[in-house]
Structures are given as C-alpha cells and as structure tokens.
Amino acid sequence: MRVARAARRFVPVLVAVLGLSMAVGAAAASAHASLDDASPRAGAVLEGPPVEVVLDFDSEVVQQLTGLRLLDATGADVLLNAPLDTPDRTQVVVPLRNPEDVPAGVYVVRYRVTSVDSHVMHGAFTFQVGAAVRDQRAVLESVGAGGASPALEWVIGALRLVALAGFSLFVGTGVLAAVAAGASGGMSVRQRLHLTHTGWAAVAIAAVSTVLLLAAQAAHSAGFGLGGIADVSAWSDAAPARFGIALLVRLVLVAFCGLVVGGVGLAGGAAWRATFAVLVVCLAVTFGLSGHPGTGRLPALGLLLDGFHLLAAALWVGGLGVVLLGRRTWLGGGEADAGAEADGGAGTDAGAETDAGAETDAAAMRLVTLLPYAVAVLVLTGAAQSWRLVRSVSALDGTTFGGVFVGKMAISVLVVVVVIAASAAIRRSTLLPARRLLVAHAVLGVVAMGVSAGLVGLNPDERGPLQPAAVSVQQGTLSVSLVVTPAVEGANDFHLVVDESDAVTPTAEARLSISRPEAGISEVSIPLAPDGPNHYSAYGVSIPQAGTWQVTIEVDRADGTTATLSTSVRIAG
Structure with a gap:
C-alpha cells in the first residue's frame, strides 16, 4: 500500500x-541541419579578404557546440575570433581576427555543427582571395576536409x-x-x-x-x-x-x-x-x-x-x-x-x-x-x-x-x-x-x-558540403578558369578568371553562355560584369535544372582578337 x-x-x-x-x-x-549557404560562398573569388565567415543552415544548430577553422593552402590556421551569439539559431557567424593580414590565395573553411537532435554535421569548402587562376579543389584535397571519429x-x-x-x-x-x-x-x-x-x-x-x-x-x-x-x-x-x-x-x-x-x-x-x-x-x-x-x-x-x-x-x-x-x-x-x-x-x-x-x-x-x-x-x-x-x-x-x-x-x-x-x-x-x-x-x-x-545516426538527406563546379580550359597561351557556386539547381554565382602569359594589358571583355541541348534548352547568355583585372562575375544566375550544361566562353583580347573556348559543368539537383 x-x-x-x-x-x-x-x-x-x-x-x-x-x-x-x-x-x-x-x-x-526542424532538426538535422544541412548547410544551405555561406559567405564567402563555396568557390567564391574575392578581390579582398572577408571580415567574417557566415554559415547558413536549413534548421537550428547548437551555437555553443559549433567549431570552425579557416586554413590557408599550407594547412596553417588563420586566426579567428569566437563565434558571435546571433538571434538567428540557423546561422553561425565567425569574425576574422586580423582580416587585413590575410594575403591572396586559396582558403579552406572547415566546420562542425551539432543540430538540435544531437547529430553532428561536418563539412568543408574553399574560396580564394585574388583573381589569379588557382585550383581550389586541389587545395581542398591537400589540406583535407576533416571529419568525425x-x-x-x-x-x-x-x-x-x-x-x-x-x-x-x-x-x-x-x-x-x-x-x-x-x-x-x-x-x-x-x-x-x-x-x-x-x-x-x-x-x-x-x-x-x-x-x-x-x-x-x-x-x-x-x-x-x-x-x-x-x-x-x-x-x-x-x-x-x-x-x-x-x-x-x-x-x-x-x-x-x-x-x-x-x-x-x-x-x-x-x-x-x-x-x-x-x-x-x-x-x-x-x-x-x-x-x-x-x-x-x-x-x-x-x-x-x-x-x-x-x-x-x-x-x-x-x-x-x-x-x-x-x-x-x-x-x-x-x-x-x-x-x-x-x-x-x-x-x-x-x-x-x-x-x-x-x-x-x-x-x-x-x-x-x-x-x-x-x-x-x-x-x-x-x-x-x-x-x-x-x-x-x-x-x-x-x-x-x-x-x-x-x-x-x-x-x-x-x-x-x-x-x-x-x-x-x-x-x-x-x-x-x-x-x-x-x-x-x-x-x-x-x-x-x-x-x-x-x-x-544516418542523415536521410545526404547532401554533401557545398562545393563549386570548377573547370579550366586553355587555348594557346590563354587560360580561363570558371567557377560556378554552389553548382546546384537554382541561384548560382559565376566567376570567370582569364590568364594569358603573354598579355601585358587586361582583356577587353568576356562573354559567357550556357545550354543543355539534350533537354531542349538553347543557348542562354550570362551577363558578366568586371570584378577586377581579368576577373568577371555574375551573381544570382538561375539554373533551372540539374545535369551537365555546355558552356561557351568568348574572350576579347587586348590585341583585338577574340578567343572562343568550350567546356561543360555539372549542376547537382
């Protein structure tokens, strides 16, 4: 009793x-967070160093359990301040301690966040400072993306x-x-x-x-x-x-x-x-x-x-x-x-x-x-x-x-x-x-x-970390690097960097178009704007569907001639 x-x-x-x-x-x-966007975006080509790294997730994360590292191409850490306590629990903001001391080059962002249902998500992506042609994917493979035990x-x-x-x-x-x-x-x-x-x-x-x-x-x-x-x-x-x-x-x-x-x-x-x-x-x-x-x-x-x-x-x-x-x-x-x-x-x-x-x-x-x-x-x-x-x-x-x-x-x-x-x-x-x-x-x-x-312990949505589509094409002494980020169906940023070893002056203009003939999509022109010497960009370009897209690039050289190059990029769903 x-x-x-x-x-x-x-x-x-x-x-x-x-x-x-x-x-x-x-x-x-709304648990089990996945990275939706970032600033700088994956594959971005910046004229100068960022003052902070911002990660946007599709659901809430535990901010006190967030880890973020910024590494240069040699794997050395760039000094960061502590993450900011933001009211938006789907966002992580980490300021750089001395952004003015960050030189040109490729950088790797490694992140680790915990969603509210205890799942730990790891990822990494790259961006670069300066418009020189660089292989971001090779740097990521060299430095490594990190991961869990x-x-x-x-x-x-x-x-x-x-x-x-x-x-x-x-x-x-x-x-x-x-x-x-x-x-x-x-x-x-x-x-x-x-x-x-x-x-x-x-x-x-x-x-x-x-x-x-x-x-x-x-x-x-x-x-x-x-x-x-x-x-x-x-x-x-x-x-x-x-x-x-x-x-x-x-x-x-x-x-x-x-x-x-x-x-x-x-x-x-x-x-x-x-x-x-x-x-x-x-x-x-x-x-x-x-x-x-x-x-x-x-x-x-x-x-x-x-x-x-x-x-x-x-x-x-x-x-x-x-x-x-x-x-x-x-x-x-x-x-x-x-x-x-x-x-x-x-x-x-x-x-x-x-x-x-x-x-x-x-x-x-x-x-x-x-x-x-x-x-x-x-x-x-x-x-x-x-x-x-x-x-x-x-x-x-x-x-x-x-x-x-x-x-x-x-x-x-x-x-x-x-x-x-x-x-x-x-x-x-x-x-x-x-x-x-x-x-x-x-x-x-x-x-x-x-x-x-x-x-x-598994994520039903197995989207990998945001990674750009990066391709390089060459014609004689002319080398062109194209980065599309985040390379998924929807809004994307295009960065075109031109490098010609014999050129003394910058290129006059560059044009870009994409098409997908097998899906009945004819050539669509992408308006590029100068974003620095030999660097052209277009932001928020809508790509309507996933698949392999054909890319045509035209570069007006300083000597008055025009070079036409072709390549392709893969856009994920």
Whole structure:
C-alpha cells in the first residue's frame, strides 16, 4: 500500500516531465541541419579578404557546440575570433581576427555543427582571395576536409542500441506483470521475483547507457575522439542543448522506473498501471528527440509515428526477452514448479500456488500472441517514417540511409514469417518448436533494433558540403578558369578568371553562355560584369535544372582578337 500511495503522488510529477519532454520535442521539429549557404560562398573569388565567415543552415544548430577553422593552402590556421551569439539559431557567424593580414590565395573553411537532435554535421569548402587562376579543389584535397571519429560514432550507435534494449526490457517486464496480475490466480513468488530481477536489470542498463550516451554525444559534438568521453567541460557544454536536456530527463524518468519495479507485486492495481503507462510514454518521447522524427515534412506526424514505432518495438523485443530470460518460469515451468511447491507445503496454499503458476503461463502465452500485432505496427510505422523522410524511391538509390532502410525492411519480412509460425505453434501447444521460434524471433528483433539504432545516426538527406563546379580550359597561351557556386539547381554565382602569359594589358571583355541541348534548352547568355583585372562575375544566375550544361566562353583580347573556348559543368539537383 505504501508503494501504491507513493505512485499516486508521483504521477503528477511524471505528467509534468512528459510535458517538458513534449515541449523539447516541439522545439526540435526542424532538426538535422544541412548547410544551405555561406559567405564567402563555396568557390567564391574575392578581390579582398572577408571580415567574417557566415554559415547558413536549413534548421537550428547548437551555437555553443559549433567549431570552425579557416586554413590557408599550407594547412596553417588563420586566426579567428569566437563565434558571435546571433538571434538567428540557423546561422553561425565567425569574425576574422586580423582580416587585413590575410594575403591572396586559396582558403579552406572547415566546420562542425551539432543540430538540435544531437547529430553532428561536418563539412568543408574553399574560396580564394585574388583573381589569379588557382585550383581550389586541389587545395581542398591537400589540406583535407576533416571529419568525425569513426570509433566514437560506432560507440554512440552501440550505446543507442543498449539504451533501447534497457527500455524494451522495462516495457516487457511491466506489460507481462500487468497481464499476469490480472489473471485469476495472480503471480507466484517465483514469477514475481523474476519480474523484479529483470526490471532492476532494465533500470540499470537504461541508467548506465544514458549517462555514457550523454558523455559520448558531448565528446562527438566537441570534435573529440574516444578520449573526450571523460572531458567534463564537454558535458557542461552539451547539457543545455536540447538533446542534452532530453537525456537528462530520461535519467530522471529511469529513477522513477525503480518505483514501478519495486512495486511489481501491485501490478494489478490502477495506480501502478497508470504510473507505468506514463513512464513508458515519457521515455518514448525522450528517444524520439534524439533521432529523425522531428525532421523533414510533417514533423508532428513524425513524432507520433516514432512513438508508436518505439512502443511496438519495445513490446515485441522486451516481451520476448522477459519470457525467454525466464523460460522455465513462463514456458511450461510454472506448473511443474508449482506442483513441487504443492507437494512440500500446505494443501490450500500450495493449490493456490499451482493455479497461479498455470494462469501465469497462460498470461505469458497471451502476451506472445499479441506480438504479431506489435510487429504489424512496427513495420507500418517504420516504413511510413522512412518514406516521410526520403520522399521518393529515387532518394533511396545510392545512399547509405537507403541501403540500411532496405535491409531493415527485408528483416521485417523475415520477422513477419517467424511471428506467424511462432503464433501457429503456440496455438497448437507445440511447446518445443514454439521456444525455438521465439528464440529466432528474439534474435531477429535484436538485429532489427540494431539496424534502427544505425538509421538514427544516418542523415536521410545526404547532401554533401557545398562545393563549386570548377573547370579550366586553355587555348594557346590563354587560360580561363570558371567557377560556378554552389553548382546546384537554382541561384548560382559565376566567376570567370582569364590568364594569358603573354598579355601585358587586361582583356577587353568576356562573354559567357550556357545550354543543355539534350533537354531542349538553347543557348542562354550570362551577363558578366568586371570584378577586377581579368576577373568577371555574375551573381544570382538561375539554373533551372540539374545535369551537365555546355558552356561557351568568348574572350576579347587586348590585341583585338577574340578567343572562343568550350567546356561543360555539372549542376547537382
């Protein structure tokens, strides 16, 4: 009764925690940032050095977890000031400390940002100061684009899987306890002990994995390797971020889970069941905040789908896990054990214990027969969620996210077959085949959960960092370099730099036109304006579609002759 009274007191607290979690979830509705634009733009050719580097993302980033470096062609750092605290959380602004000391040359911008759903995005692009013809792509390859620690990313994926396993085990324990407690004979002492042990194991797994996940995510966001997990300063930077708040809320909820586990014998009561239900929903929300549900189209629908998906997975894997971990208790062992107790104890109590054991076995079987419905919800919501993110079959082709998603759907087909076979075996009371099928069932469940944890760490929108299309063509002593940035469908900037080794005076004029005959697009003239000696530019030129475009360049030389050069550029979608 004390536990029941305590549960009633804590339910309002848990409801408040759920509200906080939902508020964080609503704020994270535009997570998983990708770089949309930059100043200087990728591939830009500037007459003088910039005073600041500005990065614009398509959604909010955690500004205190931003890292940016500006490197020259030798890989040496250009001194920068601290990022500015701007009201626009989709923008990062980093001033140069001494812009007047930046000489002409090619520069590499390396950035690392953390989106509000904890995903760390790395990238790099180049720009140049001065109009001389330079190979920006070669400089980027030489200096390097940087990147994350693969080992740390694997650790984060493993910790996500362990956290999901702990949550699932807790859900399975609670659901089985509620079903068994509702049976006519209640739970036997042995079965109550088993549920208590698995419940405490679930709490321990969830608590430890959540703490380690927060530390690993903090190190990842700070650009550290595995050794950075122990860096307390990184923890303090990550804790105020939305994903940090979600993980801390999860820790509080896990502490409340101990209340439910300690009172598992009261699983038949309304207060216990209400507390368990609120805890499970709150925990599911915190998991949703660290993945893709708040990204892409219809983020509210994404959060709803993710909630049902996670709860179905937890019931499936957790329910199977609890039954198989206590297979002697739940799969045919209950009656024998209860009978042994009956032989050694008083008649009335032993008989009640026998009935309780038999009823609890039946309750476990009823739980197992619910699993096909959980798997159906799991498959449907998982497919809908992934489709919401990728939007088309073509988006799955050639992407890591698409490959993992297709693999997960193949596993889902196997799961459906095994579920049907296991349910049929249980209905026929063929216990040994049922046990084997349930083991196969559980193995497939763990594999599917591992694939899901991997999908959480992947970006469904695999756009690479902004990189220009850069080409150079030569005719005799005349060399022309063309840079189109960002070289994607829509608005683009054109930079044309002319270099002629024998020329004493600048070129008189340059003209540029593009065409795409295979798409029925005839030659379109691009108006160029002088942007310095032998440097011509056009800004905000709209390119209507992706593909390979033919380019014609005409240069009026100082001696009165005109040179015509042809090349092509690739525009991404």
